Amino acid sequence: MFLVFFGSLVPTFISEGFNGNTTILFLAVVVLFGFISHMFFNTTYKIEKGKLYIKCGFFNYNPVNIEEMKKVSKSSNIISSPAASFDRIEITYGKFEELIISPRHKTKFVEDLQKINPGIINNL
CATH class of the missing domain: 1.10.12 (Lyase 2-enoyl-coa Hydratase; Chain  A, domain 2)
Structure with missing residues (x-):
């Protein structure tokens, strides 16, 4: 770099x-x-109290309520997002919201989300 x-x-x-x-x-x-x-190097995703907290460098994103999440799928979208890698996942939540992130251990991350909201569809 x-x-x-x-x-x-x-x-x-x-x-x-x-x-x-x-x-x-x-x-x-x-x-x-x-x-x-x-x-x-300072992008973090934290699951706490039923919400997903995202910090990307100096920026804190609004927490996402995990109960509102509907689907998680692979994404190759290069749109600017709090994702430090191009190996990304897309989370669909709320009415029409989408979030693109790149947690290091994707499968474990989605499993942790599904512990809170078993209704999340996993399309990884």
Whole structure:
């Protein structure tokens, strides 16, 4: 991941050297890299008191009532979501709401949800 962010700057630094503009560019990329890394490595899903709590970096999502969940299925949707992986699951809940997440142990995660709401359809 480091090379993706900083590899593209190498030709700029070689041709321009470190001047005011390249220093600002470098600092902007460092801040962006830190922000994305923080979100990537600090995404958590917690089941507590009948709700699913989601934290993605600095952001806390509204808790989802597990009793309202209807279905869990595999997802290849690349939409922005609190999912640190492309191996994702989609949770359908409420009237028309959907949530895309990527828990590390998907089968165990869904089993834990079904302990609270046995009516959840598991399409993994």
